[in-house]
Amino acid sequence: MALLNDICGAKKKFIRPTLIIGLTANVEELDNYKAEFLRSVTVVLDGSLYSSDWKYSIMGSIKSLLDSQLKVIQKETDKLLITVHGIRTYGKWQQELKENLNKYSRDFNSVDFKYGFFDIFSFSLPYLRNRKAISIARRIASVLDSSADKDIYIVAHSYGTYILSKALELCGSEVKICSVILCGSPLKHSHDIEHIIQRSEITINECGTRDGILVLARCFLLGLGDAGRVGFTREHTSSFMNRWHKGGHSHYFDDKGTPNFYQRFWLPLMATGEKPISHDDREPYLTEDVVDIGIKFLTVLKPILYGFGFYFLVKFFVGLVVG
Structure with missing residues (x-):
């Protein structure tokens, strides 16, 4: 019980685990401490040597915890x-x-x-x-x-x-x-x-x-x-x-x-x-029509300007090579 108090105590330096399992083979004493365990422990199990049920219970608790953590990870990503x-x-x-x-x-x-x-x-x-x-x-x-x-x-x-x-x-x-x-x-x-x-x-x-x-x-x-x-x-x-x-x-x-x-x-x-x-x-603004027509005119003219620019560029380089 001292270890449990150290783990779960708010003023203690230890970080409380997400899952705490209480396991005991002393069946006669289980009822005496079960209520106290349940205040701090996630699961209290009878760890009798004559039964292996507690193993499956632990495995089930751990699987449930891992599944819930996986959902959190998936949600975050x-x-x-x-x-x-x-x-x-x-x-x-x-x-x-x-x-x-x-x-x-x-x-x-x-x-x-x-x-x-x-x-x-x-x-x-x-x-x-x-x-x-x-x-x-x-x-x-x-x-x-x-x-x-x-x-x-x-x-x-x-x-x-x-x-x-x-x-x-x-x-x-x-x-x-x-x-x-x-x-x-x-x-x-x-x-x-x-x-x-x-x-x-x-x-x-x-x-x-x-x-x-x-x-x-x-x-x-x-x-x-x-x-x-x-x-x-x-x-x-x-x-x-x-x-x-x-x-x-x-x-x-x-x-x-x-x-x-x-x-x-x-x-x-x-x-x-x-x-x-x-x-x-x-x-709307006063000169909107004029601006719109000007933009459309330059848009239509753009390929022609590129064509002339390419023509004069080629002519310039040809002149350099020939000359």
Whole structure:
């Protein structure tokens, strides 16, 4: 009894085990101490030498404990957060988002996909852009395939949305995703994202109405657009929505306000499964028609400008070789 008091005493230095089994072969004394044992011991057993029933009881108690602990471990690792950052950044927001999510839920493991500083020149050239994207997309697809039994949540920003689109084309058909959040996407507004929506219970495209970076991408970079500004051109359903916010290319990660952007719009969805709410900060302005026509004109002109640029570049190098 002294040992039991040392183990279970609140003021003692010993850590109380999760499971304590009391075992005695002295059947006559069992009734004298049974009540006291039951206050501190999980199970009290008759350990008679003439019966082996107590062995099976111990095995059953230990198995029950291990099963319950396994459920806890599974619960803690059943959710996976995947994040993918954009160009010209090291993705500091990924760590901050993970830390904020952990304040609300301890159930998540996370994988932050990083690929170093990707410069604007390489991003501007379709060949280099696609080569980099496919390389990272294969890594993402591999993680998705190996995590098909988990509840998966994905947040991708800027070029990360371009990479994610390719990754979801590469992974196996058994991969299902709880939610996909795209923000600041340079994909074209007409880009087919059906393969993303079909894999995800809910896909949200967050748009910054003042995202000048995406205006430049749409006007001057071949193969890119401004879906992260104007939204994807498709119907809103229970599995897809565009949301428009006043802000620029990276305002989703600003710490301004309490709660900040992702605390308000993303964490409830990931931590508690709360249904996302629609949001639209768009307002008409005086020169909207002129700006819209100008952007569309430059978008049409873009391939021609690239063609002329390539022609003069080739002509220049030929001149150097011949001359």
